[in-house]
Amino acid sequence: MKPEFMVFRMFLFRLLRDKFALFWTLIFPMFLLGILVLFFGNLTGEQMPFEARIALVDEDRGEISEVMVDVMKTISAEEGSWLLIEIYSDLEMAKEKLGEGIHHAVFRIPGGFSGDVMANVGGQFMRREELPNARIEILSREGIQISGIAATAMEQVVEVFNSELFLETGLMLPEDRIGFKTEMVQIEPGEVSTFNYVNYIVPGIILMAFIMAGLDELVTNLTSPRDKGILRRFFATPLKSRQYIWGLLFYICLISLLQLLIIYWFGRLVFSAQINLLSPLPLFFTVYSLLVLLGVGLLISTLAKNADAAGRIGNIIFYPMMFLGGLYFPIEGMPFFIRIISEVNPVTYLVNGLRDSLGVFPSSTSMEANILIPGLWLIVGLVGGIKRFRWDSAK
Amino acid sequence: MDKAIEVRELRKSYGSIKAVDGVSFEVMRGEVFTLLGPNGAGKTTIVEILEGLTEPDSGDLVILGQKLSKITPKIKDRMGVVLQENRFMDRVTVDETFKLFSSFFSKTLPVKDIVKKVSLEEKVGSLVETLSGGQKQRLAIGLALLNDPEIIFLDEPTTGLDPQARRNIWDLIEELKEEKKTIFLTTHYMEEAERLSDFTYIMDHGEIIARGTPAELVSGLDQDNVIEFYLDPSLGVKDLEALGEIFPGYNLQDEKVNLYVKEMGSSFSLLLRWAEERDIKLENLMFRRPNLEDVFIELTGKGLRD
Known part of the structure; x- marks a missing residue:
């Protein structure tokens, strides 16, 4: 042996x-x-809700953006909400807080957003190449999974806006929906949230x-x-x-x-x-x-x-x-x-x-x-x- | 006869203490070689160097014909060792301990044969910590015999044992002696050296102070008899001086007196007159032959157990 x-x-x-x-x-x-x-x-075995801490920067302050901000603030204010919003007037400050880990993602509504959205309303009546692209910018920290999850969650928020505000009412063609630009890691389907x-x-x-x-x-x-x-x-x-x-x-x-x-x-x-x-x-x-x-x-x-x-x-x-x-x-x-x-x-x-x-x-x-x-x-x-x-x- | 071990100018120090100071000796195959000396003489240091547990500072070692700077696993495979303190893992049985140690060697004898040799058949299933002192020592010897070693090191194998257990161990060693095993024994018990040893080196303070067979060492005293007794505590210095004038070579260790004499009858008469003149009682008076302890006292002025 x-x-x-x-x-x-x-x-x-x-x-x-x-x-x-x-x-x-x-x-x-x-x-x-x-x-x-x-x-x-x-x-x-009840599951505790996921929490997304979002820095919201509204550079537009137009009608559409204010609606979006109001809706998100209302959700954030609810007890036990998964979405926690903090409003920033300065994008750089918001990015700094993202870097410090205070927030999971930055949700930026750029200037001219509301105008671009309105321009797309009724877009089926206009020539396609003339329509501006209405875009939201979502910033997350690369390599940090929770940041990616939060960014994904905010993408879904944008999709909900698209669906509820414009697509259901027929005011916008699907191809003209509000887009979003993200700097983030791709999340695989089924990621635990x-x-x-x-x-x-x-x-x-x-x-x-x-x-x-x-x-x-x-x-x-x-x-x-x-x-x-x-x-x-x-x-x-x-x-x-x-x-x-x-x-x-x-x-x-x-x-x-x-x-x-x-x-x-x-x-x-x-x-x-x-x-x-x-x-x-x-x-x-x-x-x-x-x-x-x-x-x-x-x-x-x-x-x-x-x-x-x-x-x-x-x-x-x-x-x-x-x-x-x-x-x-x-x-x-x-x-x-x-x-x-x-x-x-x-x-x-x-x-x-x-x-x-x-x-x-x-x-x-x-x-x-x-x-x-x-x-x-x-x-x-x-x-x-x-x-x-x-x-x-x-x- | 072949030499099993040759040691030349072996030295080992621990800080400023010279534990072994230029010791040289040879051990012939098939003999029982004994290092006799008090605690702290350096015996265990020498044996641990030969076992590979300690490295010497300097000196030459030739073991089983191989000149070595370090004791290698190959040489350990041919040796059996009983350390001065043998500790075993608890919550392990005797049988499991034997089987564990069997796996350490390239070739071993059957465990049941060794168990029988050391008379532990009834204890094979017992946990090691339940063994008596004598049984643990027999286990230690059994483990040293597993690989049918060419040299067996026994470092103070009977220290701490009761007289019966000690005799049992002596019987076992004598059986090994009859099998012509080479045995390297260290002890501070004179009786053990006298009974078992073929050749004895006496050590003190890291040096060899005498060598020879037990008979040669004792005959070197040039005295045939010893009168031993214990002194009355009230004895004065002048009385002792008078005793010294009658018996110049007497030795006093605490209250025990040893008188080394050639002729018993006349010497005893002189002793009795000395005691009667001073009204001194001679306690525990006995007559005996000189032994290795007397050799040691002669050489160092102190006893083996001091």
């Missing part, structure tokens, strides 16, 4: 004989999922389980046997340190897979979570997340001189990862120093990438960042950890 397999088998037997560890590994994630959904979601807390939290709980696997299980099973002199006895044999580490990693991957299945099916069966982990991109992010967090655990075990030091370093890294990575609630809008922590936290990118790939919540960070930044942690952790791991506590 290969030593890696026998090490894996040893850890598995130890787990099966430890009721406490079995609870934390297999039961606790379900428990936490249930508590969080009860507190922050609701059990009937509603928010469900259960779908939101399940990826967070999965990552929590992986954090515990990497920062607790891996670190403990490397540093504690080292401190007790157990590894010393192992390495008085031909066993190589990388064989021990691989055996342990296989064990942790198996446990993490079990946890993932439990969380996934529990969320699905009890709370009607609707996420598909088996699609290629979510599957990639799931596996990738586990590898990154194992890399972090390996790095801690290598850097720490002994189990006590590993515990201290682990805690310093563990709590920010758990609570400032957006696992349980969004962290956008947090104070600056918290955002700094979240920007170096690999979990921030991993959970964003996982949620975005599942379609449950758009990522506030780009997909490239979601892969590259955790990747740096992975390379440093796995490569440095395996090469430099000491099986003897520092004297």
Whole structure:
């Protein structure tokens, strides 16, 4: 039997004989999922409305544009409305706020709009080439999914105007409908435009389980046997340190897979979570997340001189990862120093990438960042950890 | 006879402390070689260097005919090791532990044969943490025998065991000796060295201070007998001076006195007169032959267990 397999088998037997560890590994994630959904979601699975924060710039101030603005203001003023309008007189100011993330999109009615629309009314009686194009400009942030969703929603608003105001009444030909010019990423059909807390939290709980696997299980099973002199006895044999580490990693991957299945099916069966982990991109992010967090655990075990030091370093890294990575609630809008922590936290990118790939919540960070930044942690952790791991506590 | 181990000018320091200071020795195949010395003498440091757990600062090592700067996995495959402190993973059974260690070697003997050899048949299904001290030590020895090693390192194998458990371990080592295994033993128990050892090096403060078979070392004292007793705590300095005049080579360790004498009868008479003149009681009086502890006391002025 290969030593890696026998090490894996040893850890598995130890787990099966430890009721406490079995609870934390297999039961606790379900428990936490249930508590969080009860507190922050609701059990009937009602969906929270999507919210589009729009900066509206009316450079026209004509009759048609005022009607559009009034209608949008009325919708915005309704309780629980998905549309939140803020009026700006200056386009540059509105664009600045878009860049700061205060708004998801800018809806610009250019000067002369009302005149162009009126010119198209009754356009079937005029020669086509003489008709001006009435256009709305919708600006969104490239690479930010929620911005794209908001822009799409505003396109629909324009279509509704076209339909209700002019096409139904026959005052305008379809080809003369109000157009819109957008600078945005194309949205695929079926993009989720509603928010469900259960779908939101399940990826967070999965990552929590992986954090515990990497920062607790891996670190403990490397540093504690080292401190007790157990590894010393192992390495008085031909066993190589990388064989021990691989055996342990296989064990942790198996446990993490079990946890993932439990969380996934529990969320699905009890709370009607609707996420598909088996699609290629979510599957990639799931596996990738586990590898990154194992890399972090390996790095801690290598850097720490002994189990006590590993515990201290682990805690310093563990709590920010758990609570400032957006696992349980969004962290956008947090104070600056918290955002700094979240920007170096690999979990921030991993959970964003996982949620975005599942379609449950758009990522506030780009997909490239979601892969590259955790990747740096992975390379440093796995490569440095395996090469430099000491099986003897520092004297 | 072939040499199993050759060590030349081995040195190892920890900061300013010289744990091993220029030690040289040879271990012949099939012999029980013993490093005898008190705690802190450097025995464990030497054995850990040979086991590959520590690297020397300098020195030459030839093990099983191979000159080595570092103990490689290939050499470890031919060695068996019982560390000074043997710790095992908890929540794992004896059988699982044997099978785990079996996987570390290229070739091993059947686990059930080793279990029988170390008399742990009744404990194969037990968790390791439920074993007694003696059973754990037998497990440690069993693990060291799995790969049918050419050299077995036993670092203080009976420390902390009760007398019966210690004898059981000695019996096991004697069986290995009969099988002509090369055994490298470290101990601070004189009786263990005398009983098991073919050749003994005595160490103190990182250096070898004597070498030879146990018989050769003891005969080097040039005394045939030892009178041992415990002193009355009320004894004065003048009384001790008088004792020293009668028995110049006497040794006092705490309250225990060892008198090294050639001729028992006349020496005992002198001792009795000295005690009667001063109305001194001789507690726990006994007569014995010199042993390795006496050799050590002669060389260093202190006991092995001091």
